[in-house]
Amino acid sequence: MQSFLSLLLLTLAVLVPAAAQTPGVKNTKAEEQAGALLFRDKGCSHCHGVGGVGTKKAPALTDLRKNKLWTPDKMTNQILNGGQKMPPFSESLTDSEAAQVVAYLRAKHMPAPPPEPAAQPAQ
Numbered sequence: 001m002q003s004f005l006s007l008l009l010l011t012l013a014v015l016v017p018a019a020a021q022t023p024g025v026k027n028t029k030a031e032e033q034a035g036a037l038l039f040r041d042k043g044c045s046h047c048h049g050v051g052g053v054g055t056k057k058a059p060a061l062t063d064l065r066k067n068k069l070w071t072p073d074k075m076t077n078q079i080l081n082g083g084q085k086m087p088p089f090s091e092s093l094t095d096s097e098a099a100q101v102v103a104y105l106r107a108k109h110m111p112a113p114p115p116e117p118a119a120q121p122a123q
Contacts, residue, residue, distance in 0.1 A: 010113055018097040023055050027103035027106065027107065032104050032107040032110070033101050034100040034104075035100035035101045035102070035112045036110065038093070038100055039093070042089065051110060072099075080093065080095070080098050
């Protein structure tokens with residue numbers, strides 16, 4: 001019985017985090033909103049444009065959720081390890097934060113982040 005419980009707990013420990021990035025598993029609105037903030041605050045919009053609409057520097061990301069080639073795992077790998085002219089963000093994003101950015105990019109209705117706080121005047 002003890003070994004069965006250990007095996008069950010080990011299985012759950014592996015499967016539960018994976019469910020957050022499994023296609024067809026819905027992310028929460030909170031994860032999507034957190035991803036929107038990270039997309040803005042970590043500089044993604046500098047290259048990909050506000051809301052991921054694309055710029056001369058980087059492609060649009062608004063239709064990634066429909067592209068079956070860009071699975072959540074592939075998106076996470078691209079964010080953390082870079083490639084195809086994109087720098088890696090593993091130094092500035094945790095795995096959990098990368099998952100939130102993926103949740104944002106895969107959201108059916110990508111949430112808009114709240115406006116950035118107004119800059120304080122220099123004194």
